[in-house]
Amino acid sequence: MAVVQAFPSGCAPTLKVGYETAPASVPVSGHDVLAVIGFGSHAAGADPREVVVPLDTLDGSVAPREVWRVEGEVSHGRDGDMAWSEGGGYLFLSMRVDESRHDGPEGAADYAYRRLLEGVRRHDYPHLLRAWNYLAAINEGDGDAERYRRFSIGRTRGMGAWPAERLPAATAIGHLVKDGDLFVYALAARRSAHPVENPRQVSAYRYPRQYGPVPPSFARAMRVDTQPPTLLISGTASVVGHATAHVGDAAAQSAETLRNLDTLVQTAGLGDRLRGRGACLKAYVRHREDAPVLRAVLDSAGLLPEQVVFLQGDICRSELLLEIDGSFSGA
Template sequence: MLGAVGYSDRAGGPVVRDGHPSLTLSMRDDGGPAFTEVWRTTADVTSGRHKGLAYAHDGEYLFCCGRIEETADYVTSTEAAYLAAFELIELLGYPNVVRVWNMVNEINDVDDGGHNVYTQFCRGRAAAFEQRQMSERLIPAATCVGSHGGGVAFYFIACRSARVTNIENPRQTPAYRYPPRYGIKSPSFARATYLSSGSPVRSDYLFVSGTASILGCETVYKGDIERQCATTLDNISVLIGPGNLAKYGIGADLTLQDLDSVKVYVKRDADIPLVRRMCSGAFSGDAEVAYLNVDICRDDLLVEIEGMVTPERLTASGGA
């Protein structure tokens, strides 16, 4: 086991337990069933701790998780946590960050200066990227949504030699080019990331970032959950569709039916039944889909959806 992330009604970790890092996220306060996301490898694993982070690696992949405790200054603390992560990446030799998840308690709460927690987080993250001179186009797929406690919890996957291709959506402005009204520092993520492990045995993945009802850089259909959910699904369809992937040299013929490990984040609990019906019609009946009642990074967004395409699906589609 390379790492485990529990989606539960409490926050815990990061810890190293039974030889692998473990993080528990406070994401369920609706009585829904807890679940654990497990990342596995066929190779031997070495685990450890570094400046509050817990990690494991197998020679090709690194899994790392951390937590930023609740504070009035998320800018400084986020910068420090991300710099520690970059330091670990450099020390262990896993230069290609593939996918990042950030779960932020009270994400839309506003401080005395008029900035919400998400804005503070983005400023701290951007400061770490600037210190490491990390190009915007090297920043991979990511999710940043609310949680029900525990400050900011985050985890990521990096690789040593596999090829990483970051993908944008023609329907949406790249997040790193958002205008200043969306924050002093723009969000830092790509809309999707394609991981190609190369030969002798290819094992490719496509990671889809948390995606919402945004066209260009604007939230659309404010207050209308049905149209926001439909727009979100349309955005993902275009993002992973053959026309867009071909621009990046990826020959996969994908649809929403190819997505798995889907997480659907819904702001209002009362909207979950409708969102569930819409997603059940869009995704494969074989796909694992989890619904989580948490806040979204913009107060006017009601739903956000992420997922991934596994090697099996990519092989069937001609992409691996």
């Protein structure tokens, strides 16, 4: 059993996350909608709150849209190449960056994170809670020339002196569009939240040199003290300590990933395990044939099919076959 962290008391503004089914042609609706995340090859609409990530569902179906709702009116707009929306104590920012204009993934990540932090400061939401990053050919390149490592260098440089104890939860996944853009979106808040680390793992920002010139800049999860609390979970995979576990074994990697998710829930003080009620998850799978294996593991744990979207994407380490991120409410 993981050691439960102690968290200061307090109540953050309401934040609701869930999947809603509607055709891509149906516009965003609702005064309380902070963000809508779609998946697939269709283009995003004109609404600044909408992001479309170029990842397809594994069965070819139309994926539901991930909708973030807050309490209160949401305003939105664009600041050059960055879209924004704010309301209910939260700020959502998104960008699509053309790597070719920034000398590859390192320059693109540097630029994106400088812009994101400019937005956080301009709108006066000082607490960066969560970030998502989707880039092409994430595993391409050898050693320190690997694109993910170069992305990590750029992200760290773009974040500047941002302290490790305030790093956001994050995901970095490889989308499958050749020579595609870097997609980045993020959630910030007026009220602070609590980073959560996994006692089964070395904190990513303390990884040894073997994983690149700079360690990845993220927390394993972020606990937001809504009522009930919400856990924003970083991309989580079959890593124990800092090493990949169960290389080549999708079933074992699935089970190990679930153990890590359960440990984060326990450490955050939200129960003894991740369960269907209150979960909204994205399961990224490198190879289509491994999806049924992961689905069976999640089904056996009592996670509900309608609360997990399966997407095909590459994982930040070439030996990892799958990864899961999402949110979990302690309700």
